[in-house]
Amino acid sequence: MRFSKCCVTILAAVVCVLAASSAEAATVYAFWSFDTQLDGTGSVDSDVTAETFPGTPSRTRTGTATINNSPGGEASYTDFQGNTWLGxxxxxxxxxxxxxxAGSTGNSMTHFFSMQNLTDLHIRMAIRSATNSPPPLSSFSAIDYSLDSGGTWLTAASGSALDFTIGSNAFHEYLLDLSALDAIEGQSDVQLRFIFDTVPSSTSFRVDNIEFSATIPEPATALLISLAFAGGILRRPTRCRG
Structure with a gap:
């Protein structure tokens, strides 16, 4: 079967469109395990365990009664590389x-990272808020962000997004979807801060296996160009003949 030059051109344009539209957006990650060994028998490590973000993400924490050795961790979590961390x-x-x-005041943890050429930030972590009497913490008091090295802080999440699960003195997964926070997208100097109230007496608060993920947008420009090219050809009055 023979095709005219016109038909071949249109076919090529359609292939370009399909190729562009099938290009999947890639995902980058940053993961903190707080462990030096997968089985949890090593020592505590506060540095980022693995990451594919631009630059090297880091974090700090504040509080008047932080636990230096920080024993105890989530029972099991498999990170973005397929490694399973045990606790x-x-x-x-x-x-x-x-x-x-218990009794720790001025509590927060702050993450420093770049969202340059990235969108749709998602965060997961495991939280253990001990359930002894009095009632333990059950939410963050604020989650905010800064784009000027901490000079100005703005709200990143509010309402039910601040709440986390408690119970059974166990670690529970907490998920935070910041894909609608357009202000941080494309920014090279982002700080994200989690603040929580004084830890009540006879309780404690622990966080483990923090994982950030963000999206590298698909090549939308190439898709639009291909669509415009194909559309221009299809609008031509020339008839294709076999």
């Missing part, structure tokens, strides 16, 4: 995490 699921080793003891 006791309680406040004892194996496993390590970020920890704050």
């Amino acid at each position: 006791s699921g309680t406040l004892n080793t194996p496993g390590h995490s970020l920890g704050w003891n």
